[in-house]
Amino acid sequence: MSTKPLKQIHLAAHFPGVNNTTVWGDPAAGSHIDFDSFTHFARTAERAKFDFLFLAEGLRLREQGGRIYDLDVVGRPDTFTVLAALAAVTERLGLTGTINSTFNEPYEVARQFASLDHLSEGRAAWNVVTSWDAFTGENFRRGGFLPREERYSRAREFLSTANELFDSWNGSEIAADATTGTFLRDARAGAFAHQGQHFDIEGHFNVPRSPQGRPVIFQAGDSDEGREFAASGADAIFGRHATLDEGRAFYSDVKRRLAAYGRTPDQLKILPAATFVLGDTDAEAHENAHEIRRLQVSGQTAIKYLEHVWNRDLSAYDPDGPLPDVDPEVGENTIALGRASVRQFRDPLATAREWRELAEAKNLSIRELVIATTARQTFIGTAATVAESIDSLVQQDAADGFILVPHLTPGGLDVFADTVVPLLQERGVFRAEYEGTTLRDHLGISVPGVDREVAAS
Amino acid sequence: MSASPSPSDAPSPSAPTTSSAPLHLAVALDGAGRHPAAWREPGARPEAVFTARYWVDAVAEAEAGLLDFVTLDDGLALQSSSTDGPDGRTDLVRGRLDAVLTAARIAPLTRHIGLIPSVTTTHTEPFHISKAVATLDHVSRGRAGVHVQVSGLPHEERHFGRRSAPLSGAELYEEAADHVEVIRRLWDSWEDDAEIRDVATGRFIDRDKLHYIDFEGRHFSVRGPSITPRPPQGRPVVSAVGASGDGEASYRLVALSADIGYVSARDAGEAASAVAAIRRAREAAGLGEEPLHLFGELTVFLDEDGPAATARKERLDALAGHPYEGDSEVFTGTPAQLADLLVERRSAGLSGFRLRPGVIAHDLPAITRGLVPELQRRGLFRTAYEADTLRGLLGLDPHPANRYATPPSAGTAA
Ligand SMILES: Cc1cc2nc3c(=O)[nH]c(=O)nc-3n(C[C@H](O)[C@H](O)[C@H](O)COP(=O)(O)O)c2cc1C
Numbered sequence: 093m094s095t096k097p098l099k100q101i102h103l104a105a106h107f108p109g110v111n112n113t114t115v116w117g118d119p120a121a122g123s124h125i126d127f128d129s130f131t132h133f134a135r136t137a138e139r140a141k142f143d144f145l146f147l148a149e150g151l152r153l154r155e156q157g158g159r160i161y162d163l164d165v166v167g168r169p170d171t172f173t174v175l176a177a178l179a180a181v182t183e184r185l186g187l188t189g190t191i192n193s194t195f196n197e198p199y200e201v202a203r204q205f206a207s208l209d210h211l212s213e214g215r216a217a218w219n220v221v222t223s224w225d226a227f228t229g230e231n232f233r234r235g236g237f238l239p240r241e242e243r244y245s246r247a248r249e250f251l252s253t254a255n256e257l258f259d260s261w262n263g264s265e266i267a268a269d270a271t272t273g274t275f276l277r278d279a280r281a282g283a284f285a286h287q288g289q290h291f292d293i294e295g296h297f298n299v300p301r302s303p304q305g306r307p308v309i310f311q312a313g314d315s316d317e318g319r320e321f322a323a324s325g326a327d328a329i330f331g332r333h334a335t336l337d338e339g340r341a342f343y344s345d346v347k348r349r350l351a352a353y354g355r356t357p358d359q360l361k362i363l364p365a366a367t368f369v370l371g372d373t374d375a376e377a378h379e380n381a382h383e384i385r386r387l388q389v390s391g392q393t394a395i396k397y398l399e400h401v402w403n404r405d406l407s408a409y410d411p412d413g414p415l416p417d418v419d420p421e422v423g424e425n426t427i428a429l430g431r432a433s434v435r436q437f438r439d440p441l442a443t444a445r446e447w448r449e450l451a452e453a454k455n456l457s458i459r460e461l462v463i464a465t466t467a468r469q470t471f472i473g474t475a476a477t478v479a480e481s482i483d484s485l486v487q488q489d490a491a492d493g494f495i496l497v498p499h500l501t502p503g504g505l506d507v508f509a510d511t512v513v514p515l516l517q518e519r520g521v522f523r524a525e526y527e528g529t530t531l532r533d534h535l536g537i538s539v540p541g542v543d544r545e546v547a548a549s
Numbered sequence: 550m551s552a553s554p555s556p557s558d559a560p561s562p563s564a565p566t567t568s569s570a571p572l573h574l575a576v577a578l579d580g581a582g583r584h585p586a587a588w589r590e591p592g593a594r595p596e597a598v599f600t601a602r603y604w605v606d607a608v609a610e611a612e613a614g615l616l617d618f619v620t621l622d623d624g625l626a627l628q629s630s631s632t633d634g635p636d637g638r639t640d641l642v643r644g645r646l647d648a649v650l651t652a653a654r655i656a657p658l659t660r661h662i663g664l665i666p667s668v669t670t671t672h673t674e675p676f677h678i679s680k681a682v683a684t685l686d687h688v689s690r691g692r693a694g695v696h697v698q699v700s701g702l703p704h705e706e707r708h709f710g711r712r713s714a715p716l717s718g719a720e721l722y723e724e725a726a727d728h729v730e731v732i733r734r735l736w737d738s739w740e741d742d743a744e745i746r747d748v749a750t751g752r753f754i755d756r757d758k759l760h761y762i763d764f765e766g767r768h769f770s771v772r773g774p775s776i777t778p779r780p781p782q783g784r785p786v787v788s789a790v791g792a793s794g795d796g797e798a799s800y801r802l803v804a805l806s807a808d809i810g811y812v813s814a815r816d817a818g819e820a821a822s823a824v825a826a827i828r829r830a831r832e833a834a835g836l837g838e839e840p841l842h843l844f845g846e847l848t849v850f851l852d853e854d855g856p857a858a859t860a861r862k863e864r865l866d867a868l869a870g871h872p873y874e875g876d877s878e879v880f881t882g883t884p885a886q887l888a889d890l891l892v893e894r895r896s897a898g899l900s901g902f903r904l905r906p907g908v909i910a911h912d913l914p915a916i917t918r919g920l921v922p923e924l925q926r927r928g929l930f931r932t933a934y935e936a937d938t939l940r941g942l943l944g945l946d947p948h949p950a951n952r953y954a955t956p957p958s959a960g961t962a963a
Contacts, residue, residue: 117748125778127657127688151676153759153774160756160774167744167754167778170677173684176653179601199625199708200673207647211601211654231676233769234711266644268588268595273868275588275595276639282627293710296627296635300599300644390751 101486101522102361102493102535103513104188105137106146108501109168110154112397113367113467115387115499116165122502124165129502130174131181136502140509141523143534144186144217145178146330146495147171151195152228154430156396157405161428163393165501172204179212186531188217188310193250194224194243195232198291201250202257205307206299214303214530219310219330222247222318227429242290244317249290251325255306260284263301305539308531323349326360327537330495334364334470339490361535366470366494370507374473381472384499385463394459396428397466401440401447403427411459415451420444470494475511482512483521572891572929573842573901573943575663576611576916578604579622580642582908583848583875585630586868588642592910599646601654607909608655611662614917615931617942618663620696620788620903623648625669626705634704649681649695656689663939665694665788670728671721672700672709679732679775686780691938694786695732697806699725720768722798727766729787729806734762736784737951738774760953782940783948791827791843792876793819804830808945809842811903813877820845821897828898840945845891845899846877850907851915855882862907873907884919888927 108114109124116124123129134145149171154161171189178187187208191201201218209216222243226236238246265281267274285294311322312330322329323346333342339362347357369384371377389397391411399406403421420440421427437443451461471478485491498504516522523534532539581588581595588595597603604621611619627643629636648666656664664685668678678695686693699721700706706715716724743758762773788809791800803810804827812827814820824843831837852858858881866872873879880887891902904920906912924930934942941947950956 116746116753125687127690131657151776152772153776160754160759162752162754162756165753166759167739167776169684169687169777170680172647172650173653173681174688176650177657177688180605180654180657195674196677197672197709197711203625204647204650207650210599210646211650213601230770230772232674233771235770261644266596266599270589270593270595273589273640275641276643279635279637279639281643291710293708295704295708298624298627298644299646392751 098519098521099486099492100536101482101516102363103140103142103522104144104146104186104363104493104495105133105142105505106148106365106495106497107133108498108504109148110150110165111148111497112164112393113388113497113499114165114501115384116501117387118500120503121500124501125167125169127174127177130178133502133505134178134182134185136505136509138182138185140505140513141526142185143493144188144215144531146188146219147175147190149190149192149221150430151192151223152231152430154428155227156399156428161396163390163396172208175216176208176211179208179215184215184526184529184534186215186217186308186534187212188219188308188531190219190221190312192221192223193247194222194238195228195234196250198250198253198257199293199297202254202297203299205254206258206302209302209304209307210299214532216302216304217308217310217328217531219312220247220251220326221312223432225429244313244321246290248321248324249288251309253286253288253291253293255325256284256286257297258301258306260297261299261301263305266300304530304532308535308537319346319349322346322360323355324353328361328363328535331362331364331491334366334485334491334494336485336488336490339364339485340488343489343491359537361492361537363493363495364491365497367467367497367499368471368478368508368512369469370473370475370478370511372474374477377473377477381469385468388499389459389463389466391459394462397462398458400428400431401437401443403440409458412457415448415458415461475515479512479515479519483516483519486521570900571931572895572924573617573844574916574921574924574930575616575618575620575665575844575901575903576913577620577622577846577903577905578607578909579905580628580645581910582912583905584850584862584865584869584873584907585641586865587908587910589868590865590908590910593908594910595642598642599644601651604651605655605658607913608659608662608664610913610917612659614921615934616662616917616921617901618665618692618694618939620665621648621651621667623667623669624705625672625700625708626702632702649685652693653685653688656685656692659689659692661692661934661937661942663692663694663786663942664689665696665786667696667698669700669705670697670725671716672705672711673728675728675731675769676735676771676775678728679735680777682732682785683736683775683777683780686782686785687777691781691940693780693782694788694808694939696788697725697729697802698790718796719798722802724768725789725802726806727764727768730766731762731764731771733784733787734764734952735771735773735775736779737953738762739777739779740951740954741779741783741948744778758954779951782938783951786939786943786945790846791823793823797826797830800827801830803827803843804841805834805836807841809844809943811844811846812899813846814897815878817894817897820894820899824898842900842943843898844901844903845894845897846903846905847890848873848875848877848879848905848907849887849912849916850879850881851884851887851912851919853883853919855886858882861911865907877905884915884923887920888923888929891924892927892929
């Protein structure tokens, strides 16, 4: 046992919407659009003293084989608008929105985040994602104008431009002194000028400095470039590596990159997405988990998932039968559009070979294979088992905390809040009360000063 | 319900309203009020204009007065008294929060009043605006609208740097009309009952009830469908200003693309000719039967004693260093005098008014607690909210049919 002080765990809640894990057919499943669902979910997260609520984004409906994908939850509200409304029904919970850097402009997005930070009194965070594809671009007036290689170059410049805008007010300009008639102390408030490869803009930013100075910045891409981008400018990563070995590898890799940017390891929090299934006994939880996997991966879903790798129509195959003996179609065009997960399969021929071998060795049907190879629940067990696993992964530096994705909307977080959180609090690894009011307070990340040298010294 | 020609019917916004029909009332909220010195008035809370509390309080006051809706002004540049760029003034309110987000922040704390934030079509993506306003409609349960405005300001253009030169006036309005067309088509791109949750077949949605909009215009094209399901009102309310300064182009935008047009005029004659021009453009486009509200616009300074209102405006003018004139009619006087004026003005063909409080802290309560009871006494204003949605309050079809839906007459029973 080391005498190292216990790390404090960060916990957040991902509103389950468009994804392939939401069990919408459960009798307890509610609306994923109605604002009551968001209110319920956010209030549960706040009751549990979570750091923040998280919203993902997708700017075009997914398609497969040229038709809109209809097996998962489809449809979601606008990120900024729903977060601003949630600021009215919560007091402390951080509000993290995924906003794309390709299909937006810095002046507008910086305004929206600065406004959200004012309207929530310092609880705004921005998950900067870089989906670039021309498919999504067809919904925007500028179209799919960005080559893939430039996605991070635009993202980096987008973020640095937004930071220039956030910093264009230093926070001391507003006098609002009615007696002397001085509203602004400084007529230069908001002045900025940025010239670069992607943006050439200048003028005056029109939102005064917000409570957090800048929203907390998240990053979510997993490539080398994505990790470098996170190391250079993010406060936290929304990651996908939630197991001990993968988590530790990712954690040390990313934290190691920070020094090159003059940053310390505690300035970037690693927060993987994670699922959980609870039960009265560990065995019951595993049974529940198995049942949930069966609900998440129907026969049709399994076939559709296999098509992501095979990249061809497999609808003639029986999900309860063996894997197709034909090879994947390799090429530029992909059968599934608008899904980030598709890009995971960089070598479909190798994946297909691997899966066939696995299926033969274990005698798995298509559906069983998909259940076996797709993400399983991260934490399964009694509340005590789950609390122990979470704590242990964090103490072993596989993560700084987790962003939980329940499979039920909107009540999926309730049991976690009621049973696991108190155990983490008893262990002294999770707050019993909010200690501060802003998301930066919760995450222990300082507000960047306008004069960054002063802040760093 | 189609519009009935009978003048004794409920107010039909497509026809000039009769003298006994109730009026619609809205207030425009911006900063501390319309007067440049408003922020220096007692109770103005200028230090709070960047807080949610300030806006929530103002809209709660408007809702207590049973107003139809509030509009929230916005812009993508610092406020300025000049069109050439920032005026460098430090004695006036400068800076503002995003209006759509402010409206969303207010929505869960109000129940009946309509919320109409401003957006600038020139620099925004219709796809983003469409889902933002649809979401405002979801979070407010059917009380959302959007006020569209264009910007030809070169310094605002430089905040975006998308074009080498701003569009011309006519092009700005043409682009705005396309923008509105796209946001409306996106609202319709989901049929109301597209979400089926059919456990038996494993289908969450009926994808035949989702539609590509395939908009192709001169300035942009958009494919669709929206990522956000159709909002409760089906089509949130769209408003725009018909300003004589912008000539026919702004009248055309109101006539062809809006549910509510604000008519900036200095007297009854000007108002009547603007109304006639807008109605003509609407008829010419074959939309004469479609309801369109035209609201008069006035900046108001209200006190129980008329000379007090004049004196207050003069005091504010002295603080500002010049008399406030504004770009629409300015009224100073008592609530009863204002009620008289509104009754007279409506004969120009107006179905309601958007009032701009000279000082929000003073003139907004004067509207809700002075003007409103006065209009109620005359039987010209509601005494309770009669609908839960903005379209309902405005007497518009509460849930317009979806342009993409197959009519039930085509075989299936409704
Ligand atoms: C855990 C995780 C979550 C993501 N969530 C989103 C999302 O909600 N919306 C989105 O457009 N992209 C999302 N992405 C995609 C990334 O932003 C990025 O576009 C993609 O991963 C390609 O970048 P990369 O090559 O660095 O991974 C996510 C990626 C990861 C790893």
